[in-house]
Amino acid sequence: MVTSITEPYVKKEVHQGIASVEFFHPQSNSLPSATLQQLAHTITQLAADPKVLVIVLKSAGEKAFCAGASFEELTAIKTEKEGLHFFSGFAHVINALRKCHQLVIGRIHGKCVGGGVGIAAAVDYAIAVEGADVKLSELAVGIGPFVVGPAVERKIGLSAFSQLAIDAGSWRNSDWAKRKGLFAEVHPTVESMDESIAKLSNTLSHSSPEAMLEMKKVFWKGTEHWDELLIERAKISGRLVLSEFTKNAIAKFKAKS
DSSP: OOOOTTSOEEEEEEETTEEEEEEEOTTTTOBOHHHHHHHHHHHHHHHTOTTOOEEEEEEOSSSOSBOOBOHHHHHHOOSHHHHHHHHHHHHHHHHHHHHOSSEEEEEEOSOEETHHHHHHHHSSEEEEETTOOEEOOGGGGTOOSTTTHHHHHHHHOHHHHHHHHHSTTOOBOHHHHHHHTSOSEEESSHHHHHHHHHHHHHHHHTSOHHHHHHHHHHHTTTOTTHHHHHHHHHHHHHHHTTSHHHHHHHHHHHHHO
């Protein structure tokens, strides 16, 4: 059965210890609540499977890797509780990536915006292609990268995170992202990127699960409080999204697209 290219989905497959998780949304792989919930659940499920030795996270299509929060859903939020519920979805995905026992490789085949930058930052090893530019656009719509901020700051440092967050209208190219540590590798072609992902995931699938788990604990040391922190951050975004400024800014963005 072929999945409809117009319907959002999250799907997984496991082959020889390598799990592949793919998400899709027709609007540039943006993320509504249902997709975020499914993504977090899928990663958590795989984390508990002893047969899974490494996880590859990717999105479908040939354009954007992830356009971040779904504007359709943002405009439908009417209360702070609804706002908290929506932004908590990003918190749950980041925490699922943080807490899963396996190392996670990110396949970044295109541009990352907002929450998409957060997901790219939350994987353990991001392999990208040239043209995978990044932008934290939240301030431009009156919010702020509060939920994804800890993941991005952890990966690229406070200075680079501040630059992205403040200059919300500008793109940083994939070379910038690699120099700052967001991407581990940047390849000239999709074929080269996929070849590198296959090679690394195969190597990791033959590595010691215990050693990789202990390494992951070291890499994420100091983030043990993120279950609470990211929800607190989600409350901030959930409140700000109700402002007239945000509603008007999102309406302008939707009108352009």
